[in-house]
Amino acid sequence: MSTRTTGTRTLAAAMLIAVSVGACGSITRGTTEKMAFLTEPSGATMTSTKGYxxxxxxxxxxxxxxxxxxxxxxxxxxxxxxxxxxxxVVGAGAAGMAGNVLAGGVIGIGVDAYTGAALDHTPNPVSAVLVPEAPHARRRRAPDT
Known part of the structure; x- marks a missing residue:
């Protein structure tokens, strides 16, 4: 077997191992999470500091x-x-990180930490009870003296 063929096989094996152990949480949980936003009463606009x-x-x-x-x-x-x-980090996120540790996926741990794959948002759902604005206090006229 030639040195070139052996080098190619070694590189391919290394890439396969890196892909299989890297970013366990990113693969199993994804890098996004569905969140619900609720208010009482309904019909409020929702804006966030991240542009959502x-x-x-x-x-x-x-x-x-x-x-x-x-x-x-x-x-x-x-x-x-x-x-x-x-x-x-909660439940499934911790399990994904543990999978990276057990599989020796230092790269996976870094990727999961960077992408947030091991994280969940709290609270989810995000809910608020809106408080009515206070009616403007009416000014009373001073009695005529």
Missing amino acids: ACPATPCSLEVDRSDAFDVTFAKPGFQPALIPVRTQ
Whole structure:
């Protein structure tokens, strides 16, 4: 067997191993997560600090697992509500990271950490009870003296 053929086979085997052990969570969980946004009463707009938006609640969006952001719900006649949405490693994300460790996938751990594949958002669903704006206090006239 020639040195060239052996080198090609070694390179192919190394690439196959890297692909098979790398990014376990990215493969099994994906890099996005479906999130729901709800308000009571419904019909509020939702905007976020990462550019996610819905014209009216209830709604759902695919968001990057690695994104932590703040959500603002707004509706005429109600006070705006601000909800922080954060990420954390939970359940299936931890299992994906453990799979990387057991398989020796240092590259996979790095990819999963970078893409957020091991993360879930909390809270999910994101919900808010909107508070009506206070009616403007009417000014009373001072009594005539």
